[in-house]
Amino acid sequence: MSDRATVLHVDLDAFYVSMELLRHPELRGAPVVVAGGLGNRGVVNTASYEARKFGVRSAMAVSQARRLCPQAVFLASDYAYYSKASKQFHAILRDFTPLVEPAGSDEAYLDVRGTEHLFGAPEAVAATIKQRVREEIGISASIGVSVNKLVSKVASDAGKPDGLVVVAEGTEAAFFAPRPIRELPMVGRKTAEILGGLGIHTIGDIARTPESALVAKFGRHGADLRTRAFGIYDAPVVSSRGDAKSISRDITFDEDEPDGDRLRAVLRSQAERISHELVKSGKAARTVSLRLRFPPFETLSRSVTPQVTTDLADEIYSHGCALFEKAWDENERRPVRLIGIGVHNIVERARQLRLGETLEADRLQDTVESLRDRFGDLTVRRANELRSPYRHHGPDYIPPFTAPKFDAELPGSAAAEIGHGDGEDWE
Ligand code: TTP
Ligand code: MG
Secondary structure, rough: OOOOOOEEEEEEEEHHHHHHHOOOHHOOOOOOOEEOOOOOOOEEEEOOOHOOOOOOOOOOOOOOHHOOOOEEEEEEEHHHHHHHHHHHHHHHHHHOOOOEOOHHHHHHEEEEOOOOOOOOOHHHHHHHHHHHHHHHOOOOEEEEEEEOHHHHHHHHHOOOOOOOEOOOOOHHHHHOOOOEEEHHOOOOHHHHHHHOOOOOHHHHHHHHHHHHHHHHHHHHHHHHHHHOOOOOOOOOOOOOOOOOEEEEEEEEEEEOOOHHHHHHHHHHHHHHHHHHHHHHOOEEEEEEEEEEEEEOOOEEEEOOOOOEEEEEEEHHHHHHHHHHHHHHHHHHOOEEEEEEEEEEEEOOOOOOOOOOHHHHHHHHHHHHHHHHHHHHOOOOHHHHOOOOHHHHOOOOOOOOOEEEEEEEEOOOOOOOOOOEOEEOOOO
């Protein structure tokens, strides 16, 4: 293997589900869905590969997932439990190089150039990382190795689950050529349809299409698309140790989402995950932003900087939702390709009591957070959320009780320019 293929993309397989299977081993092999809230307004966080065969996907409404796969076991998300594993995961990666760029709770890019004398060739580093994740966390990771982040990302996806795919320097275009266009991170469903209409089905077909034809269809994105189809991608791995400047969560829908209630439910789930991360690190944010994308690539960002900082899910949600309502109205309430909330201008949390806010309310929030940390997110819920998360198992099902001790926080979620999950760069 050439000596420039030193970029690793590491991504945990079905992360939340894999964590649940550790403590519910009896569910191995079954379709399992982990969701933020199991009621009608709940949103799927992730699904086991068995459930994905039925079409269940991240960010889908729980009601739709139940229709697609009624036999699946539905579990409520326990973010504190996953955060602890996420922290362990990122710590393992930093044992190999300081050049680690987190790209979400369960994925990161590493550049291991110059570490051969310590850990061996990049492929050997990748094998060791997989083994350590397996031994220390108990779940599997997939890794792609190549000359850049784009090719490594596609390679790690190609090897899932539990894969290790090495793309030697100089073979990027050949590796991409036979693969379906949807495997390129920037190609969503609508773009794929448009390309399909032009007779373009594989990444190699894109590479063979004249740039002018792609530019005519997609504007400047057309040129980017073609460059990337050759596996060319320049952005280096950027280490982002230290405090996050922003935290964001976004999702690209498989099918453009027309339903406002669904979009709001996704925003709420994102706000809850961001709030959890802020609270764990003792931080609060000044600015809340919203990101929307309409097909194929039209993206808009809006932000608001309220008078007081916040770390509360309800507030992050209501600011994000207000931005959403306005922006969506202005865009004829068209179906949405991507939606996400971010918080920026993150500062140490020194929350002043606000007019009308009592010390008790502040203490209550702290108590709720610490109960959630010790016993999981389900311990303390709003009255209107009350409904047994395990009800669908039938009356005889007793969930194994686990009380994860939690002392973790998610690593500073910086930026991935590619990737459609968590933590895409918004700035
Ligand atoms: P992903 O890495 O996108 O998905 P995954 O790890 O479940 O599955 P894969 O094997 O394909 O990598 O996301 C990591 C975790 O982030 C996922 O387990 C749950 C969470 N997540 C959400 O909560 N909502 C979302 O919309 C997405 C995409 C992920
Ligand atoms: Mg993953």
